[in-house]
Amino acid sequence: MTEPVAFAVDTMLGRLARWLRILGHDAAYGPHLHGAGLTELARRERRVIVTRDTQLVRDPNLPPHVFVTSDHFREQLREVAAAIPLAAAEPFSRCLDCNVALATIDRAAVRERVPPYVFETQERFWTCPHCHHVYWPATHHARMRDELAELRLGAPA
Ligand SMILES: [Zn+2]
Numbered sequence: 001m002t003e004p005v006a007f008a009v010d011t012m013l014g015r016l017a018r019w020l021r022i023l024g025h026d027a028a029y030g031p032h033l034h035g036a037g038l039t040e041l042a043r044r045e046r047r048v049i050v051t052r053d054t055q056l057v058r059d060p061n062l063p064p065h066v067f068v069t070s071d072h073f074r075e076q077l078r079e080v081a082a083a084i085p086l087a088a089a090e091p092f093s094r095c096l097d098c099n100v101a102l103a104t105i106d107r108a109a110v111r112e113r114v115p116p117y118v119f120e121t122q123e124r125f126w127t128c129p130h131c132h133h134v135y136w137p138a139t140h141h142a143r144m145r146d147e148l149a150e151l152r153l154g155a156p157a
Contacts (some may be wrong), residue, residue: 004089008047010034015073016050018079020146021096023153024089028099039063050080077151086153092141095128102126102135110134 006026009017010033027050028041035056039111042049042063049065051057057067066083068076080086094101105127111119113134122136 002034005084005086006040006045006047008033008045008049009040010049010051010053010056012039013050013068013076015061016068016076016080018096019077020050021094021099022085022091023148024093024154025086026094026099046143047076048084074147074151077153081153091148092135092137092144095131095133095135098128098130100128100130103129116143140156 004025006019007020007028009020009027009029011029011031012034014029017027020027026047028045028047034053035039038049038051038056039059039062041047042065046064049056049063049067051065054066056062057065067082068079070076070079092102103126105125106108107119107123107125110125110127114122114136118136118138122138124136126135127133130133
């Protein structure tokens with residue numbers, strides 16, 4: 001099994017960055033990540049650059065990168081998937097806001113932190129070590145799974 005690829009996503013591609021995180025990939029993203037900032041981070045942390053910046057991709061010394069051309073995140077995700085295998089990561093294993101790996105948490109420990117209905121109906125919970133957001137397999141997961149299935153990016157329910 002190959003190591004999942006880590007990405008450095010250009011500031012103009014926020015939605016794509018979020019979907020790469022949904023797929024479980026380490027996708028660095030932030031307001032400083034464009035141009036030289038993006039290139040530097042990619043070099044330092046051995047990340048694959050994902051960009052739409054036509055200027056940037058003219059640089060012959062640019063580290064490994066995927067140049068996306070579409071305006072739409074579904075098509076952008078297909079473009080990335082065509083260049084880099086995206087199946088190596090575990091979907092829903094990463095905080096969508098912080099980009100860090102989630103940790104499993106005892107059900108008893110989330111009683112006060114999730115709505116009562118969720119506590120009663122869910123068995124498994126995860127938490128983000130950074131923002132402490134609690135995640136559980138819920139309806140939004142189902143929608144995302146449908147989306148991924150449609151994109152043929154795996155993660156069958
Ligand atoms: Zn978080």
